[in-house]
């Protein structure tokens with residue numbers, strides 16, 4: 001009886017593990033959206049609506065190093081997200097999903113500030129609950145897929161990350177804060193809660209006690225507090241303190257290198273097993289780990305390392 005139940009559980013988890021693996025596979029196909037018509041959502045229709053609020057851009061630079069740089073670019077509005085930038089973001093995430101050579105990603109804002117969230121002009125114009133929900137589903141999908149990319153990602157926070165900008169930082173694996181920078185979930189001050197998945201992710205990053213404090217108090221998180229609560233993973237050198245450290249972007253790329261150094265399939269596999277461990281129940285995570293393990297066991301990087309008899313002193 002117990003064995004039958006276990007078998008059923010294994011079968012169930014094996015099929016959902018296959019689904020998860022399929023989602024993890026990089027391919028040129030457009031990904032299935034988090035939401036569908038059963039949720040009253042039509043991605044193409046929402047895309048058209050969002051395009052009616054133009055301004056700024058989201059720019060992607062894929063580098064030979066395997067590390068890409070995604071720049072939120074709307075400096076006249078402190079890099080607030082216009083509707084067309086939301087569409088841009090989703091398209092750039094699609095491009096990264098099919099980047100087979102990628103290992104890492106830096107997400108940053110133009111002109112030394114991160115992002116001031118949703119463009120308040122667009123927010124005012126689409127203030128009906130139905131349209132707000134559509135925008136919310138669109139951004140949840142884009143940011144969930146950003147976090148699920150098989151790349152190790154870091155948000156480089158200079159200046160301010162406010163509202164949706166703070167939510168965007170949580171869609172990266174790591175956050176690096178420049179001196180003087182602030183991450184603030186200001187939603188409460190404008191009568192909102194996060195809607196781009198930022199609350200769910202924040203709880204997983206800092207725990208529910210800290211998340212409640214940061215959201216409930218709309219707390220300004222500076223680098224010191226960021227390190228203390230576990231929202232920040234590192235603080236950059238101040239300009240001039242260590243000129244050899246380079247620009248904030250160079251510092252972020254240097255910081256990321258320890259996690260992106262190595263063969264592409266191995267780095268992507270690391271990200272996949274950690275993601276499975278984070279998102280799936282234990283049995284399914286173990287199944288996924290087995291599948292991913294099968295892709296690196298006996299593969300060229302593994303054989304090369306075995307042949308070189310490397311020691312780990």
Ligand SMILES: CCCC(=O)SCCNC(=O)CCNC(=O)[C@H](O)C(C)(C)COP(=O)(O)OP(=O)(O)OC[C@H]1O[C@@H](n2cnc3c(N)ncnc32)[C@H](O)[C@@H]1OP(=O)(O)O
Pocket residue numbers: 076077078080116117118119120121123160162163164165186187190192193194195196
């Ligand atoms: C689910 C998503 C929820 C959300 O993201 S809602 C949006 C949350 N964000 C906010 O409320 C940010 C509001 N803005 C601010 O607090 C301040 O502008 C900010 C970012 C601290 C910068 O302050 P200052 O350095 O004094 O600069 P400033 O206020 O003069 O801003 C420069 C120009 O940028 C504009 N701006 C900044 N944030 C914006 C936004 N989110 N949407 C639309 N426009 C925005 C601001 O209006 C100003 O434009 P202008 O020069 O007056 O034409």
